[in-house]
Amino acid sequence: MNQQAESPERLAERHHLDHTLERIEANLNELDNRLEAYAEDIQAQKEYLWSNRDEMDHIEKISAREAIEQSVMSGDNALVRRQKLEKLRHSPYFGRFDFARGVEEEPVYIGVHHFHDDLARVSRVYDWRAPIASLFYDVESGPATYESPAGTVAGQVTLKRQFRIKGGEIELMIDSAVHVVDDVLQEELSRTSDEGMKNIVATIQRDQNAIIRNDEAQVLVIQGVAGSGKTSIALHRIAYLLYRFKDTLRSEDILIISPNRVFSDYIANVLPELGEETVNQVGMEELADELLDGQYRFESFFEQTTALLEKDDEAMKARLRYKASPEFLTELDRYAAHVEANRFAAEDLWIARRLVPAWLLEEVFRKHRNLPTNERLRQVSWEIERKIGNQYNYDLEPEERKQLKAAIKTMLRQTTLRETYRGFYDWLGRPELFKTASRGRLEYADVFPLIYLKMRLEGVHSRWRDVKHLLIDEMQDYNPVQYAVIGRLFACKKTVLGDAYQSVNPYSASKADEIRGVLRQAACVTLNKSYRSSIEIVRFAQRISPNPDLEAIERHGEEPRVIRCRSRHDELDTIAAMARDFSESEHNTLGIVCKTPKQARKVFDALDGSFDRLQLLGEQSAAFGRGIIVCTAHMAKGLEFDRVLVPEATAKNYATDMERNLLYVACTRAMHRLVLTHRGEISSFLQ
Numbered sequence: 126m127n128q129q130a131e132s133p134e135r136l137a138e139r140h141h142l143d144h145t146l147e148r149i150e151a152n153l154n155e156l157d158n159r160l161e162a163y164a165e166d167i168q169a170q171k172e173y174l175w176s177n178r179d180e181m182d183h184i185e186k187i188s189a190r191e192a193i194e195q196s197v198m199s200g201d202n203a204l205v206r207r208q209k210l211e212k213l214r215h216s217p218y219f220g221r222f223d224f225a226r227g228v229e230e231e232p233v234y235i236g237v238h239h240f241h242d243d244l245a246r247v248s249r250v251y252d253w254r255a256p257i258a259s260l261f262y263d264v265e266s267g268p269a270t271y272e273s274p275a276g277t278v279a280g281q282v283t284l285k286r287q288f289r290i291k292g293g294e295i296e297l298m299i300d301s302a303v304h305v306v307d308d309v310l311q312e313e314l315s316r317t318s319d320e321g322m323k324n325i326v327a328t329i330q331r332d333q334n335a336i337i338r339n340d341e342a343q344v345l346v347i348q349g350v351a352g353s354g355k356t357s358i359a360l361h362r363i364a365y366l367l368y369r370f371k372d373t374l375r376s377e378d379i380l381i382i383s384p385n386r387v388f389s390d391y392i393a394n395v396l397p398e399l400g401e402e403t404v405n406q407v408g409m410e411e412l413a414d415e416l417l418d419g420q421y422r423f424e425s426f427f428e429q430t431t432a433l434l435e436k437d438d439e440a441m442k443a444r445l446r447y448k449a450s451p452e453f454l455t456e457l458d459r460y461a462a463h464v465e466a467n468r469f470a471a472e473d474l475w476i477a478r479r480l481v482p483a484w485l486l487e488e489v490f491r492k493h494r495n496l497p498t499n500e501r502l503r504q505v506s507w508e509i510e511r512k513i514g515n516q517y518n519y520d521l522e523p524e525e526r527k528q529l530k531a532a533i534k535t536m537l538r539q540t541t542l543r544e545t546y547r548g549f550y551d552w553l554g555r556p557e558l559f560k561t562a563s564r565g566r567l568e569y570a571d572v573f574p575l576i577y578l579k580m581r582l583e584g585v586h587s588r589w590r591d592v593k594h595l596l597i598d599e600m601q602d603y604n605p606v607q608y609a610v611i612g613r614l615f616a617c618k619k620t621v622l623g624d625a626y627q628s629v630n631p632y633s634a635s636k637a638d639e640i641r642g643v644l645r646q647a648a649c650v651t652l653n654k655s656y657r658s659s660i661e662i663v664r665f666a667q668r669i670s671p672n673p674d675l676e677a678i679e680r681h682g683e684e685p686r687v688i689r690c691r692s693r694h695d696e697l698d699t700i701a702a703m704a705r706d707f708s709e710s711e712h713n714t715l716g717i718v719c720k721t722p723k724q725a726r727k728v729f730d731a732l733d734g735s736f737d738r739l740q741l742l743g744e745q746s747a748a749f750g751r752g753i754i755v756c757t758a759h760m761a762k763g764l765e766f767d768r769v770l771v772p773e774a775t776a777k778n779y780a781t782d783m784e785r786n787l788l789y790v791a792c793t794r795a796m797h798r799l800v801l802t803h804r805g806e807i808s809s810f811l812q
């Protein structure tokens with residue numbers, strides 16, 4: 126038995142834990158009895174309804190059905206509570222602080238869920254999102270206040286204790302006030318990776334807590350260094366908002382715009398772990414396809430990025446650069462106004478021998494400029510018909526109404542959206558800036574400008590209109606036009622997060638300031654502490670893209686290694702040896718992160734057949750799992766691995782600014798070990 130296990134505090138905590146577990150058990154038993162009673166009751170009510178259906182009148186049947194529904198709802202609520210208690214059984218809490226108000230002092234235990242002992246009518250564990258729980262994250266010891274629904278509560282925090290409880294046993298217990306370094310955090314960060322992102326409720330840091338609990342910002346832009354917990358915090362913030370506004374905000378009111386499906390899968394578990402349902406996620410391309418009613422085929426962002434890396438096409442770069450500039454948006458706005466002003470050629474119209482003057486038609490058409498085109502034409506003709514009625518005291522016959530509609534329609538210059546969009550470049554005097562991609566598709570850079578124009582001229586349909594909170598991850602990879610579309614489409618609150626140093630495509634990127642320019646009312650917060658990687662890896666990555674503001678958590682690991690290989694064969698052998706070493710280790714994930722899909726495919730082919738859990742992540746992949754994952758830096762964005770291996774770290778492969786960012790993204794995915802291989806001259810970013 127170790128020293129810690131024998132201390133009186135630990136013994137007292139052991140008793141407290143046992144008692145809490147007993148109370149959970151008692152509540153679970155009671156719930157089971159209740160659930161059984163509900164089931165029997167529902168069955169009995171159904172049988173009664175069935176056997177007496179002929180004698181019952183309509184009203185009686187309705188009320189019997191309502192009673193059944195009521196019982197089902199009560200049963201469902203009891204079931205949800207049961208699931209939460211079941212989770213608490215394993216680990217009921219992770220923290221405690223003692224809070225003194227006057228002479229009264231009470232221990233407050235904090236867990237992933239609230240535990241109200243219904244039988245004894247006391248709260249034994251508080252949800253980490255409860256107002257009182259903020260003290261656990263914000264205060265070490267001393268005077269403290271928190272905001273309760275009844276007003277400000279003041280007192281003293283006299284003790285703060287952290288636990289790791291697993292399977293009902295205390296594995297770790299630390300009093301924070303006596304430890305300078307946050308040992309629990311260190312422990313957490315030293316652990317191996319999981320199949321997906323994990324929750325961090327036990328170790329949320331003060332600055333992170335402030336972001337999570339910020340419920341005022343209309344748009345919150347989180348700019349943070351690699352591994353600073355942006356994604357984790359954003360998801361915890363969603364869980365917090367769902368708790369804080371439980372009467373008005375439900376999980377289906379939330380939407381995440383995520384970079385790809387692998388990332389969606391990677392983060393999918395966090396909210397359920399926190400006791401919330403998963404929320405909807407959509408990719409930019411999927412959103413674009415919906416907004417264009419599936420009528421246009423276009424290349425993907427992944428293809429655009431790959432083309433930039435594989436082809437040295439200056440004209441393409443010029444097109445992309447222009448379309449990612451704020452001026453482009455201004456010009457597009459001017460063009461939309463120009464099209465709007467010229468698309469309706471009103472003429473005097475005679476209907477049923479009555480005159481409708483051109484100026485009136487124009488005025489009514491202008492008035493309805495916020496409607497989609499078809500709806501607008503319908504409104505114009507309906508309003509003109511009404512005016513004819515009022516002015517001439519005459520109601521149109523059905524045939525005349527048809528004539529009116531047809532005549533108004535001919536006044537509208539009908540061109541397809543694509544033609545109108547193309548016309549922009551002629552109007553601008555720069556037709557060379559529009560080019561069709563392979564197989565007649567639109568270039569990705571044209572997709573959102575096209576949508577923007579559609580929004581301005583015709584309107585769009587979106588199934589996401591009622592979203593109440595939008596979360597955008599990897600914000601650096603979207604350009605001003607994309608933000609303009611998002612701004613018009615989602616009037617709701619937003620959390621926007623990313624890191625300018627991790628832009629995978631400089632021709633389609635935005636910095637926090639630019640985003641604030643487009644998404645109004647944005648508050649901006651910055652996170653400079655990096656949690657993911659050992660300090661050796663952080664320092665190594667800093668050589669690639671120095672960021673003077675970055676602070677690393679003091680967690681030590683191996684020095685990253687750069688291995689020079691003699692030949693291509695030798696490099697692949699080295700990679701295979703690393704993969705074998707990983708397979709025999711305790712680590713769960715090895716990411717082999719390449720620059721292009723072609724390079725990733727070659728490495729994958731060389732390893733294929735020799736390893737059990739080997740996966741090549743491509744644009745179409747949808748799942749993240751344990752094992753060896755071969756992918757591009759673009760696909761690796763947002764993910765993390767115990768070990769990372771970066772092949773072909775040569776001067777030729779990583780030379781441009783874009784490639785520097787990709788190398789930075791690749792290296793910052795590593796938690797514990799980083800190795801790079803190269804043949805010939807090493808990349809200047811690593812010297």
Ligand SMILES: Nc1ncnc2c1ncn2[C@@H]1O[C@H](COP(=O)(O)OP(=O)(O)OP(=O)(O)O)[C@@H](O)[C@H]1O
Nearest residue numbers: 325328329330351352353354355356357656657763
């Ligand atoms: N307070 C914390 N306690 C424990 N772990 C944390 C904390 N904050 C961040 N982490 C861990 O740091 C790692 C990085 O977090 P996350 O992926 O959310 O960062 P990020 O800023 O979105 O990263 P990137 O931009 O590099 O993709 C994760 O393993 C996360 O669990």
